[in-house]
Amino acid sequence: MSWVLAAWLPWQRWFAAKERIIGEVTVEQRVPLVDRLADGGPRGILLTLRVEFTDGGPTEFYQVPIGLRTELPPALEPGVIAALDGLVCYDALADREITALFLHGIAAGRTLGDLRLVAEPGAEPLPTSGTRTSRPLGVEQSNSSVVLDERYLLKFFRRLQPGVNQDLELPRALLEVGGAGHVPAILGSAQGTLDGRPVTYAVVQRYVANAADGWSMALGSVRDLLAGGQPPDQAGGDFASEARRLGRTVAEVHAGLARARGTRVLGREGIVAVVGEMRTRLAAARRAISTLDRHAASLDVIFTAVETSVEEVTIQRVHGDLHLGQVLRTPTDWLLVDFEGEPAASQDERLRMRSPLRDVAGMLRSFDYAAHHQFIEPGHPTVPDPAALRLADEWSRRSQVAFCEGYAERSGTDPRDQPLLLRALLADKAVYEAVYETRWRPRWASLPLAAIRRYAREIASGSPRAHDLL
Ligand SMILES: Nc1ncnc2c1ncn2[C@@H]1O[C@H](COP(=O)(O)OP(=O)(O)O)[C@@H](O)[C@H]1O
Ligand SMILES: O=P(O)(O)O[C@H]1O[C@H](CO)[C@@H](O[C@H]2O[C@H](CO)[C@@H](O)[C@H](O)[C@H]2O)[C@H](O)[C@H]1O
DSSP states (O other), rough: HHHHHHHHHGGTTTOOOSOOOOOEEEEEEEEEEEEEEEGGGGEEEEEEEEEEETTTTOOOEEEEEEEEEOOOGGGGGGGGEEETTTEEEEEEOOHHHHHHHHHHHHTTTHHHHHTEEEOTTTTTOSSSSSOEEEEEOOOOOOOEEEEEEETTEEEEEEEEOOOOHHHHHHHHHHHHHGGGGGGGOOEEEEEEEEETEEEEEEEEOOOOOTTHHHHHHHHHHHHHHHHHSSHHHHTOOOOOOOOHHHHHHHHHHHHHHHHOOEEEOOOOOHHHHHHHHHHHHEEEEEHHOOHHHHHHHHHHHHHHHHHHHHHOOOEEEOOOOGGGGGEEESSEEEEOOOOSSSTTTOHHHHHHBBTTTTHHHHHHHHHHHHHGGGSSSSOSSOOOOOHHHHHHHHHHHHHHHHHHHHHHHHHOOOGGGGHHHHHHHHHHHHHHHHHHHHHHHHGGGGHHHHHHHHHHHHHOOOOOGGGGOO
């Protein structure tokens, strides 16, 4: 079984270590979930896999809910892993008879081997039986989520790291301080132990059915704008009021996280350490993307400016990977999802306090992505039409400014009032994105690379003025 999984894992979207060569896969834990083989149903097992690599670097752990059946219904075929001893073995994510067990198990407070299924204290109770539908969410994601009865979202954290997952911890923290209005309600979780420490296998949230994700909304707005050919402030596709509202929401979530987990002030030494991380990230990115070499000196100018001129930075727990795909627009509000931080981050990195401007920079980058996404669509000319490019730039700038204004309305401070730090964070995020895209979606890499080129040019042409950043 281990060698079968070793061959199967690298092909899975959620397998994070794409660039490393697997040495060995062993089953770290095996939790029997159900055995209905005798009456034509599935046998379900939750496997925790220990993955070692030939480079001798850090071990990683992944979970795979496995199903075994004598005959596989067609809907489960995409998940097939192998045929084993007369049974078909498959990733059980699409199997309602297995996924519903988590929902019902949480409702009943069941313990299965090392796995504890726990209802969230004070939350709306989950059903103990009778779940009729279960469908994989079917969106681009780093983990795997399933929608049950169009009402509950069961999210399996594929790569397991010891410690309570931040996607559970931070929404809980917000609830403690009465600030959970901007996140989907957490209803339950699956907990276990890994390396002797608690680990979160999965969470159940309220599925927000009547919502549009920010990324799709932004793309729609840009499309409308280009179809009309009017400047964004006169066109139907203007996103500024949504961006302003989103800025307010993000500021409120930051205020909630600060109330719940506190803040600290980072002095010069701490700032130098943070800039050191940015330099390390850039150096690693340059090893993977040689075209970054020509911009490195300019980016370093801004990093040095932060080190030498920024006296102190207030830090706190933040979202960690905020972008338009992580926000949902309901009829009344914006909600934030996925507090896990950047997918490749270690648990220690995820727990670290950061400047809230890191999230602001993530969202500002996202407006830039949405505005320019049209230019990387298949069939689009390699050199964009200058008029379309001008409109896209204007859409991005208006959305960024409106977001900052909304943020300032609620927090009392405009992110643009910290131009050096904001610019360094924007550059750092774009460097992260360049690596992410090169690894996962090479066609998209030109989006952050174009931004890095632009930042480098702006930095080289003089020091940025406070409100002139975006
Ligand atoms: N509670 C929810 N209700 C509705 N849609 C959701 C919910 N949580 C997440 N989503 C959608 O699913 C997508 C992926 O979720 P996310 O938590 O970001 O997964 P991952 O950590 O695997 O990337 C989000 O971009 C959002 O559009
Ligand atoms: O949502 P995840 O936590 O998996 O975040 C990762 O994937 C994102 C893409 O799905 C990636 O975001 C980048 O692309 C988005 C559009 O698809 C864009 O809105 C973001 O601004 C851009 O960073 C994210 O960086 C990565 O960590």
